[in-house]
Amino acid sequence: MRNFPVFRLRVTTPRLELRLPSLDDLDDLADLAAEGIHDPEAMPFLFPWTDAEPAARARSAFQFHFRQWAAWTPEKWICPFVVVFDGQVAGVQEVAATDFTITREVATGSWLGKRFHGRGIGTEMRSAVLHLAFDGLGAGTATSGAFTDNHASLAVSRKLGYRDDGVDVHVRRGERAETRRFRLLRGDWTTPPGFAIHGLDPCLALFGADHAERT
Incomplete structure (x- = not known):
């Protein structure tokens, strides 16, 4: 795909x-997504799309990617990667x-299928x-955030060296809920061994990074 090399x-x-x-x-x-991403009593997302019935969850997961591809510009982009573990979409x-x-x-x-939880995949895919x-x-910086009861996401941020960056208040399922913000500085990041990027150069302009300083 010459005109959209991110693929x-x-x-x-x-x-x-x-x-x-x-x-x-x-x-x-x-x-x-239809199988399940989290326990029904939990809600890790600001937009509660996983409260829908399985068929609607499946359709939402499918359509989300088309919307992001269509809206992509160098000034504003969301790059939603699928994560493949042991040959399976996770x-x-x-x-x-x-x-x-x-x-x-x-x-x-991010989100991870429930049957893939507990294997350290969340840390590795964020890395x-x-x-x-x-x-x-x-x-220069990367941010993340999670509800204060999303212990798995909070643990990933802390493990990877993010610094606390404050608290936001939201309404979740009709009730008050807080999210904790995190920020990671480039100087605090060390790439683990065995990580590699393939096919990036043709994509840099689409990311607005063709003139950015890179290592």
């Missing part, structure tokens, strides 16, 4: 491959930015997009 971009780790999904990947991702890891050329800041978000952001795109 050839890959980030690999010792156990994972992150890539923009094919249509077959999206089918697998939709099935995974979830989504996204990295996003607005005016990256100026701000040099990215934000991340993969941080490698892309810092070492590939030349980001």
Whole structure:
């Protein structure tokens, strides 16, 4: 795809491959969303899309990617990678930015199929997009956030060296809920061994990173 080379971009780790999904990947991702992402009593997302019935969750997971591809500009983009573990689609890891050329800041978000929880995949897939952001795109900072009862996400942020960056208040399922913000500085990041980026150079202009300082 000469006009949208991000489809050839890959980030690999010792156990994972992150890539923009094919249509077959999206089918697998939709099935995974229908199976379940978290316990029903929990809600880790600001927009509670997983409260929908399984068929609606599957359709939402499928359609989300088309919306992001269609809306992508160098000034504002969301790059939702599918995460492949042991040949299986395991979830989504996204990295996003607005005016990256100026701000040099990215934000991340993710979800993982429930049957893939507890294997350290969440840490490894977040590390993969941080490698892309810092070492590939030349980001200066990366942000993340999670509800205060989303202990798995909070643990990943702390494990990877993020610093506390404050608290936001939201309404979740009709009740008050807090999210904790985190910020990771480029100088606090060290890429783990065995991580690699493939096919990045043709994509840099789409990320607004063609003039960014990169390592």
